[in-house]
Amino acid sequence: MTRPGADRRTREHRFPPWSVFTTFFLLSFVAIVCWSFASPLGAAPDEHSHIIRADALDHGQIGTNSFPHNRVLVTFKVPVSINEAKFWMTCWQFHATIPASCSTQWPTSEKLVFTTTHVGHYPPLYYALVGTGSFISQQRSGIYAMRLVSAGASAFMLALCAYGVAKWSRRRYIVVGVFVSLTPITLFLSSSVNPSGFEIVTAICLWTLAIILALDYPSDPPRGLVVLIGATASVLALVRGLSPLWVTLVGLTIAVLVGSRHVLYYFRARRDVRVATVVVAVAGALAALWIFTQGTLNVLASHVAIDPATSEFHTLHLVANHGYQWLREGVGVLGWLDTPMPLNFYQAWYLLLAIVLAVAFVHATWRQRTWTIALCVMSYVIPVVIVAHQAKANGIVWQGRDGMPLAVGALILAGALWGRQTNRAVFGRAVASLIVATVSGLELIAFYVNLRRYAVGINGPRLFFLHHQGWSPPTGQLLTLMVYAVAVVALAALTISWICSPQDDSLEEIGSINDRPAHEFV
Numbered sequence: 001m002t003r004p005g006a007d008r009r010t011r012e013h014r015f016p017p018w019s020v021f022t023t024f025f026l027l028s029f030v031a032i033v034c035w036s037f038a039s040p041l042g043a044a045p046d047e048h049s050h051i052i053r054a055d056a057l058d059h060g061q062i063g064t065n066s067f068p069h070n071r072v073l074v075t076f077k078v079p080v081s082i083n084e085a086k087f088w089m090t091c092w093q094f095h096a097t098i099p100a101s102c103s104t105q106w107p108t109s110e111k112l113v114f115t116t117t118h119v120g121h122y123p124p125l126y127y128a129l130v131g132t133g134s135f136i137s138q139q140r141s142g143i144y145a146m147r148l149v150s151a152g153a154s155a156f157m158l159a160l161c162a163y164g165v166a167k168w169s170r171r172r173y174i175v176v177g178v179f180v181s182l183t184p185i186t187l188f189l190s191s192s193v194n195p196s197g198f199e200i201v202t203a204i205c206l207w208t209l210a211i212i213l214a215l216d217y218p219s220d221p222p223r224g225l226v227v228l229i230g231a232t233a234s235v236l237a238l239v240r241g242l243s244p245l246w247v248t249l250v251g252l253t254i255a256v257l258v259g260s261r262h263v264l265y266y267f268r269a270r271r272d273v274r275v276a277t278v279v280v281a282v283a284g285a286l287a288a289l290w291i292f293t294q295g296t297l298n299v300l301a302s303h304v305a306i307d308p309a310t311s312e313f314h315t316l317h318l319v320a321n322h323g324y325q326w327l328r329e330g331v332g333v334l335g336w337l338d339t340p341m342p343l344n345f346y347q348a349w350y351l352l353l354a355i356v357l358a359v360a361f362v363h364a365t366w367r368q369r370t371w372t373i374a375l376c377v378m379s380y381v382i383p384v385v386i387v388a389h390q391a392k393a394n395g396i397v398w399q400g401r402d403g404m405p406l407a408v409g410a411l412i413l414a415g416a417l418w419g420r421q422t423n424r425a426v427f428g429r430a431v432a433s434l435i436v437a438t439v440s441g442l443e444l445i446a447f448y449v450n451l452r453r454y455a456v457g458i459n460g461p462r463l464f465f466l467h468h469q470g471w472s473p474p475t476g477q478l479l480t481l482m483v484y485a486v487a488v489v490a491l492a493a494l495t496i497s498w499i500c501s502p503q504d505d506s507l508e509e510i511g512s513i514n515d516r517p518a519h520e521f522v
Helices: 004-012 017-038 047-058 080-086 125-135 140-168 174-181 184-190 195-216 223-237 243-258 260-269 271-294 312-320 323-332 343-363 366-394 400-416 419-424 426-456 477-500 508-515
Strands: 074-079 112-117
Touching (some): 017 140, 017 184, 047 080, 047 125, 080 140, 140 184, 140 223, 174 195, 174 426, 184 323, 195 223, 195 243, 195 400, 223 243, 223 271, 243 260, 312 366, 343 400
């Protein structure tokens, strides 16, 4: 006769955390690398500038300000073969009907030339990481190596996110929120040399870990979870200019969901919590020091200008009208914002967002509902306020990807709030599985649209990959499509199996733990 605890241990180890980490890392890495090869060099927004900065930084150059009065453009000295990233894409950039095959041969000269970039004042962490690819080569292969390093860093964060769920949470539906947050623009940017993708994926990881702590362990979080949150928050704070703001809002979310008495208990009784908080504070202070001394928040003027004579109210109105455009961009307007998806694609993604939020509201408490709404509102209001503040001087300088590190928090929280009652219901598992499968299908569509745009133009032959027409990735058109499809389908199948698997009931009462006095846990 089987002992009562034996079945529980079997269920707990059906998806061991390190196996989940390894599997998610490998599949995510393969998928993102496919994006890296399916887009020609320079295809992502400002990728050429980030390539120059990464190469220069890892070869000992901090750069000098070309125009000290605005601290935007910075001069570096790089090989011609690296500087070519500025020019190679000019024949197809902003022209979605023109394939990348129009570009000329990439030069191989390593003669050093002076060049300027507007990202020389951005925080250096990401560039120091991806710039290691330039030690392999300062030719095209070295730039692809930079992309692979960026893809590996993003895949690592996604795997760490999955590990956190497998290790510490029985709220498996949180991965539904993660899947819907992982939009095509995030994968596209993560596959290129651009810190935006890494920032969004790191934010997804941090939000997931933080929400697990707030909902599953409001009184006594595991030490490993505290350490991972501290490390991930520190990394995120050092990625981009607004990253410390997103980290602050994650911390505020923990405080709101946990409650003041448990927060105070954390700091009185838990040394690891105090140490993690200090580490994050130091990282935030270093980030702020760089941001404000180097002028990170100074930006190039946008082509969407606003007359300085415009009233404050009308300026706010003009900026606020861009909300829907930012939403579309956050889902996926690829390339240099020149490769949109079909209309039905966006409508399907918006429907998924609505379903995730609606189901969460059924099972959430009023505090949880209120904060989820607050995160949604802040995802719109904060960009409007930031952009409106500088609009008369610089125009409307914002893209949907810039606010994604905050927006994903609302979706991940909503996924976590689906509740264990939903998890037991066949209908709930069916809805969650359908969402994951639909997201994977939409990702395949986005990948195909992106590859087709560069191979034969956005209006080119639909079956271009069967005839090897136009521009081709280094890995080939058909092979790249097939490998990506296998990776995405495998990841979706694993996730659906994970969601639908029997779960341990040891955290059954954890949802009501907030109602107990903090001193009971001392």
